[in-house]
Amino acid sequence: MSTSSATASPFGTLTDARATLARCFGYADFRKPQIPAIEAVMAGRDALIVLPTGGGKSLCFQVPALMRGGLTVVISPLISLMKDQVDALERRGLPAAFINSTLGASAAADRLTRAQRGELSLLYLAPERMDAGRTLERLRDIGVSMLAVDEAHCISEWGHDFRPSYRRIGRIRHGLGNPQTVALTATATPSVRDDIARQLQLHDPVVVVGGFDRTNLSYTVVATRTQAKKDAAAIAAIREHSGPGIVYAPTRKAVERITHVLTKARIGAVAYHAGLDEAHRRRAQDAFMGEASRVIVATSAFGMGIDKPDVRLVVHHAMPGTLESYYQEAGRAGRDGNPSVCVLLHAYPDRFTHEYFIDGAHADRTAVERTWRALRNVATADGLASIDLDTLAKDLRRQVNERHVAAAVRVLARAGCLLVEPPSAARVFVRLLATPARIAAELTGERDYERELLRALWRAVGRRIEDGASIDLDGLPPGFGGAMGTLPVLERLQAEQFVQIARDGGGFRLDPRCVVENRLPVDWDELARRRVVDMDRLDAMQGYAQTRSCRRAFVLRYFGDPDVRPTCGACDRCLGTTPEAPARAPTARRAARHA
Numbered sequence: 001m002s003t004s005s006a007t008a009s010p011f012g013t014l015t016d017a018r019a020t021l022a023r024c025f026g027y028a029d030f031r032k033p034q035i036p037a038i039e040a041v042m043a044g045r046d047a048l049i050v051l052p053t054g055g056g057k058s059l060c061f062q063v064p065a066l067m068r069g070g071l072t073v074v075i076s077p078l079i080s081l082m083k084d085q086v087d088a089l090e091r092r093g094l095p096a097a098f099i100n101s102t103l104g105a106s107a108a109a110d111r112l113t114r115a116q117r118g119e120l121s122l123l124y125l126a127p128e129r130m131d132a133g134r135t136l137e138r139l140r141d142i143g144v145s146m147l148a149v150d151e152a153h154c155i156s157e158w159g160h161d162f163r164p165s166y167r168r169i170g171r172i173r174h175g176l177g178n179p180q181t182v183a184l185t186a187t188a189t190p191s192v193r194d195d196i197a198r199q200l201q202l203h204d205p206v207v208v209v210g211g212f213d214r215t216n217l218s219y220t221v222v223a224t225r226t227q228a229k230k231d232a233a234a235i236a237a238i239r240e241h242s243g244p245g246i247v248y249a250p251t252r253k254a255v256e257r258i259t260h261v262l263t264k265a266r267i268g269a270v271a272y273h274a275g276l277d278e279a280h281r282r283r284a285q286d287a288f289m290g291e292a293s294r295v296i297v298a299t300s301a302f303g304m305g306i307d308k309p310d311v312r313l314v315v316h317h318a319m320p321g322t323l324e325s326y327y328q329e330a331g332r333a334g335r336d337g338n339p340s341v342c343v344l345l346h347a348y349p350d351r352f353t354h355e356y357f358i359d360g361a362h363a364d365r366t367a368v369e370r371t372w373r374a375l376r377n378v379a380t381a382d383g384l385a386s387i388d389l390d391t392l393a394k395d396l397r398r399q400v401n402e403r404h405v406a407a408a409v410r411v412l413a414r415a416g417c418l419l420v421e422p423p424s425a426a427r428v429f430v431r432l433l434a435t436p437a438r439i440a441a442e443l444t445g446e447r448d449y450e451r452e453l454l455r456a457l458w459r460a461v462g463r464r465i466e467d468g469a470s471i472d473l474d475g476l477p478p479g480f481g482g483a484m485g486t487l488p489v490l491e492r493l494q495a496e497q498f499v500q501i502a503r504d505g506g507g508f509r510l511d512p513r514c515v516v517e518n519r520l521p522v523d524w525d526e527l528a529r530r531r532v533v534d535m536d537r538l539d540a541m542q543g544y545a546q547t548r549s550c551r552r553a554f555v556l557r558y559f560g561d562p563d564v565r566p567t568c569g570a571c572d573r574c575l576g577t578t579p580e581a582p583a584r585a586p587t588a589r590r591a592a593r594h595a
Helices: 014-025 034-042 059-068 079-091 105-116 127-131 135-142 164-175 190-200 227-240 252-264 278-289 323-330 350-361 365-378 389-395 402-414 436-442 445-466 482-495 512-517 524-546 551-559 588-594
Strands: 047-050 071-075 096-099 122-125 144-149 180-185 206-209 217-223 245-248 269-272 295-298 313-316 340-346 418-421 427-432 469-472 499-503 507-510
Touching: 014 034, 014 059, 034 047, 034 059, 034 206, 047 190, 059 071, 059 144, 059 180, 071 135, 071 164, 079 096, 079 122, 096 105, 105 135, 105 482, 122 127, 127 135, 127 164, 135 144, 135 164, 144 164, 164 190, 180 190, 190 206, 217 551, 227 245, 227 252, 227 313, 227 340, 252 269, 252 295, 269 278, 278 295, 313 323, 323 340, 323 524, 323 551, 340 524, 350 402, 350 524, 365 389, 365 402, 365 507, 365 524, 389 402, 402 418, 427 445, 427 482, 436 445, 445 469, 445 482, 482 499, 507 512, 524 551
Parallel strands: 047 180, 047 206, 071 122, 071 144, 096 122, 144 180, 217 340, 245 295, 245 313, 269 295, 313 340
Antiparallel strands: 418 507, 427 469, 427 499
8 A cells, every 4th residue: 555645647736736725715835744645636546545633634635626627526424514515615616516315306416417517526425325316327427537535434343433334435436437536534543544445445545644743732631530520620621721612522411411510600601412403503503603602512413524713622521432533523623723722531430331332332142143043033935034123122132132132233234144124215104293383383385395295194194193103105195206205305304303204114134045054154253353443442542541641642653643752742741730640440340330
């Protein structure tokens, strides 16, 4: 795997790229780590670019895409992330668009038509979108000159945010005709980088790693024993450091509690988490971005793609499970280059929560084999086990820990023993959440169609819809357009808490070879290694919190940044300002009680 940048470029010189950067984005020059990345992409090379949050990863494909012509497809994992990036490009008058589940079928088709006419340089999609209709086929016919995979660590099971949908990107790339591919991430250790390149089948990629030494950030860890101590430390940090701040909390409940604590302490704070409806999240984000609220308390759902350069303080109220997650979230401070502070409130019991989830994510051999036998027992002659995961877990509750059943199914799917049959495209389980009064008051005027759709659903199943009922969308009156026309509308109504929907049907399709041979082609040694890797990453996070040497150096060594130095002169360890840690860690017996 090459790590040297290419010099010859069929799409222009570095000087041309700087001119495009200034004209389109208003920056005078690239940052030092961006230059080899830009040169590699302009030379037509596959590339793996690892730059930290705020390091300007997006420019490494956006500038070449605007210079070279043709269509660049950007795979992005979150609707909010792609919308924020496209909105930013459109504000600059740059030809970009996205296609995701917030759009109706006609709007999505219109954007593909614009791409076909050559009106778009950048088109953002989620990997799942490639499986919708003829999207992949249409893009292949249009011609994709470059594929950019944002948040590429999601493709690796060794990464901190693995998403099974990202495993399809290698197949998507092949379906697009194997265009030049650029993978980008803010958090990838050497083993994750190797896995990304292998999964995407990158050809002799240029690997660029750098910029992790954010010299304007100072790192501090405050050892705490109780929630009350953490609350007091968070309040003290916010009062000590002026300017906007983010407080990250591990759960929705914690976000609400901490927001209340800060408000009671006369600190202007708003809450942000996925449990709030879109309107509340937007108001919270706008209040923080517009500085009507100084502090936003959030789960990790906040921050991806949010460009607020003047965040002066990031506080983690609990230790994240990986150093990748911590560094990505802490890196949202000081993106304008001015001095900023990252504070981790560390209590040793934080570790037990992560150990609990790691245990639930990894099924052992016995759990996998028992899950397989249960599926075989209910499968039909053609191998279809029409059972959902919840029912399977209930059936196995005396034999397998409920948390391990889903993990066992993932192991079996990864080994090729079964396929997860998707639910029916037309049959949907619908539960009505809104009252008739709210529907009558809010779904008026231009939203008459949505009101009539809800009435049609009611007529189909009656009052059962209040508790939830299965409805065949293709069986609705013809004017609604069947599943194709109604699903996007139902998704919008779900986002606004009018209904709750879920695809109905599906199950598991067992591979007949595994059934007949009664042998599971599972690499049991690898299964054990995966748990070890997750525990090692938790140990690394714990090591950062408890290190007695330079914290910045600890981070740079972990990510393999070549600019590592033994001391930074800015973290609490180098400055000698670390508060005293607890006298000793909890015993194994106490740890077991917490778990």
